Amino acid sequence: MAKKDQRTDASRAKDREKWMARFQVRLAMQPGVDRAVVLQAVKDVTAHCADTGEHPRTAFGDPDDCAVQAAARLVPADRAARARRHDAVVDALDSALKRAGDVAGL
Secondary structure, eight states, rough: OOHHHHHHHHHHHHHHHHHHHHHHHHTSTTTTOOOHHHHHHHHHHHHHHHHOOOOHHHOOOHHHHHHHHHHHHHSSSSHHHHHHHHHHHHHHHHHHHHHHHHHTTT
């Protein structure tokens, strides 16, 4: 019986790690998110789960949705808007350069 409990605990730990990894990646992809924001969000989730004993999925739901909500809560609106504008300009420039390369045969 102890082996089954160990496997179950290991499985739960691995699932928690997967949830946290997905959360961190999706959070880092949000506009305006920097390292400090990721660290704060991870600290918040980890502390909550340690205090309550809950699995992150039970406490916070889908890691993608949680990442969007955490970014909205932790990133100032003006910084997120600035990052979105920057990303749009970079995407437009990249698209134009690809089209120019296609026309020139590069």
